[in-house]
Amino acid sequence: MNELVFIQNNEILVSSKDIANNFSKRHDHVLRDIESIEKDVPNFGEMFHKGESKDSYGRSQPCYFMNRDGFTLLAMGFTGKQALDWKIKYINAFNQMEKQLKSATPQLTGEELMAKALIEANSVLARQSKQLEEQKPKVLFADSVIASKGSILVRELAKLIKQNGYDIGEKKLYRWLREKGYICKNSTEPTQMAMNLGLFEIVVRTIERGDAPPRATRTTKVTGKGQVYFINKLCNSNCSLYDLEPLF
Known part of the structure; x- marks a missing residue:
């Protein structure tokens, strides 16, 4: 058996x-x-x-x-x-x-059980300390983004991702965002699903130049929530860029 x-x-x-x-x-x-x-x-x-x-x-x-x-x-x-x-x-x-x-299994005395428990506790604390130390830079980054109310451009997000260990540029990031359904095809504006998730916002500005009629501009920016989401998705993964699936 x-x-x-x-x-x-x-x-x-x-x-x-x-x-x-x-x-x-x-x-x-x-x-x-x-x-x-x-x-x-x-x-x-x-x-x-x-x-x-x-x-x-x-x-x-x-x-x-x-x-x-x-x-x-x-x-x-x-x-x-x-x-x-x-x-x-x-x-x-x-x-x-x-x-x-x-x-x-031999029966242990009270002192032996206490010693075994202390050894195991020290081992667990050592593992947890190591994990916290390894995660510290990313945790601090995530906390700072969440605390910030500011949004950033996609090219600035690409720089942040690169600083966190994932080699990517603005064009490559835009291409991936479009292919995964976060940004509309042939556009720089986010999809409605990505907007509903709070990953992006659209900043609308009016530009006035001389006698020309006022012109409205629309700029896509990544929210603090979006920054955390995309950095964690890319920097905390061992997959290649195009193996990563979207959230939706």
């Missing part, structure tokens, strides 16, 4: 490759199913760990290792009598391995 699961770093896991074999599914389809839920599961990394396994030719292939919660989430979509039988087998395997782990 326990050959269905294994222990790694004191955690009970099962591989996506074994699941594919046992549930009579193609492994690439199982990988696809796992990756399709990543964006909707906030603690995806706690349940699924990316790794490698060997194929029949001894070549390394990508796979996922998952704990009980990850397996349960994935197996929800598996239907049929055969799938039900394997779900029960895996649940029993997890339960049996958990009992073995508990029986094999």
